[in-house]
Amino acid sequence: MGAAVDDCGTDEHMNVILILILISLAVALTFLGAFIWAVKSGQYEDTETPSLRILTEDDSASQMPLRTAIEHSDTSA
Numbered sequence: 001m002g003a004a005v006d007d008c009g010t011d012e013h014m015n016v017i018l019i020l021i022l023i024s025l026a027v028a029l030t031f032l033g034a035f036i037w038a039v040k041s042g043q044y045e046d047t048e049t050p051s052l053r054i055l056t057e058d059d060s061a062s063q064m065p066l067r068t069a070i071e072h073s074d075t076s077a
Helices: 010-040 049-056 066-076
Strands: none
Touching: none
8 A cells, every 4th residue: 555645845835834923914014004004094082982872862752762652652642
């Protein structure tokens, strides 16, 4: 019985690893660039207002969830 022979040489495996490392570095640099752009453009300037906005909204029927709006219309009729 003969031993299993690997069709690919060591150099070809190293080329695939090198390509995967370069692709992962490109993706990482893309995300880093997007993060830096977001910080510089002011995306993270005001982190407190969105959490306080829910406290100041009105309870009008147009903003009620569907189930609450149906229950509210059933009790008023």
